[in-house]
Amino acid sequence: MTTVAVVAHAGKSFGGGLGELRRVLDDAGFPEPLWYEVAKSRQAPKCARQAMADGADVLFVWGGDGTVQRCIDAVAGTGAVVALLPAGTANLLATNLGIPQDIGEAVEIGLHGDRRSLDTGTVNGERFTVMAGAGLDALMIKDADAGLKDRFGRAAYLWTGARNLKASPVRATVTVEGRRFHKGNVTCVLVGNVKDVFGGIEVFDGSRPDDGLLEIGIVTAKSLRQWVRTLGRVVLGRTERSPFVVTTRGKKMRVRFDRPIAYELDGGVRKATKDLRIKVRPKSITVCVPGPGFPAQAG
Template sequence: MKTVAVIAHRKKSLGGGLDELRRLISEEDVGELLWYEVPKSRKAPKKAREAVDEGAELIFVWGGDGTVQRCVDALAGSDVPIAVVPAGTANLLAQNLDIPHDLPEAVRIGFHGRHRRLDLGRLNGEHFAVMAGAGLDAQMIADADGGLKERLGKLAYLWTGLRHVGGSAIRMKIKIDGVKWFDGEASCVLLGNVGTITGGVRAFDDARPDDGWLEVGVATAASGLEWMRLLTTMSTGRSDRSPFVRITRARKVRVKLAAPRTYELDGGARDTARVLRAEVVPGGVTVCVPG
């Protein structure tokens, strides 16, 4: 019988809600159930650490990518497996790991799925499991987080993206494992641990979350037409075949921006920074995945 913890963003919803989650867990062989609800994702790390201190052997995280990222950051290096319950807007980590938007199945995977050790990225001292970046994507996310995402869902990203196309280019200097790789104007830089981004688009076709590498991409598209061509290529073929993209891999990345910009981690906006320092953390977290 296991000690199981639930960390739930109470404003998120899936299936029959948190009452159904509690019922489904109670049908398993659980000794003690630790239950934590938070009003914001930033409150989740404290509860994640508390759950570990209380002896949790399995932690369910109910929420979107922001809540999952906050818990992953707190649990990095721990052996306690995380069971993702995709109750958010994009749910990109769940999507990339084939965890369905289905509450009973997500719970079943948590108890009876396979434990998979995944890499993490660490950007400016904070871990991420999906992607991080600066430029257009971070501006989109920052604008959508102002309540627009709750009203429009995934359409919020499209709306805010259209607002920023054409005005997001900035001079960037990027070093890959200590070697200069890019120096020029770019709309965004993206660091990926997985391949698929919002809308099911493959940003990094060869990404794997357990290969010990971070994918690094720079988009130089500036106008609306160039972004349309880029997104069409990403949707119908390989991203690296677009003339508006450069992609490589790295274990360490340093990005210097011409001016401070907002950056994002797994869909969560952070304060502005002029220098981004990132590295891969091999096998940084254990996640329950379909068997």
């Protein structure tokens, strides 16, 4: 019989909350799943590893992209099967894969949906599934962490993004597959594993989470006017036409800055560094996705 485990960020919720999740699992024939609740996403990896050691066949992760990222970082490459329960602010991986914000439907997908092997990326050895970024992207997320996301949801990112538009550029050298791709001032470096990295906006057109490649975008816009032009092109799906953006794709990348700056993985900010070593890990995690009977948005 299938052994089901739940790793839940207790501070996140959707639908009827964790009580409804227990009822849905009970109705589906799993009255006593392995159950682990955490107060912070950084506590989730230990629980995810314990769930696998305890024999979990399907690992349900309740939380946002940060909780999902930490769980996948812990169990990728072990044969784990991860099911997403999108209880966070952005839920970008769930959105890209067509996972609905309905507890019953999300559980159904976890128990009976298709299994899809996805790529992960690594930055300095730590995995991500959606995106990684440095510069304005990381500043925006860092400022939004201070309680704003809980109060204002996605609007918090708009507010903190606007406040950081005048952030000073940083000089960077970017190599892709060992060849120089860019050298000069940048205001944002963004690496993506999926098309949609900003909630409904397809930044990296044509990107797939199982194509064995990562996308990278370098933004050089520095004034408010330049940023407005750049974001306008992005919203219209014309990122490649912006004079302040260059993009490419590859399996291995490196970004070296002239001073330490913070970076983020799937919405979680990490300590400042001068060096980002980025690699793709092809088909390194299995995730439950909608089968033919579900409306799918998977890229």
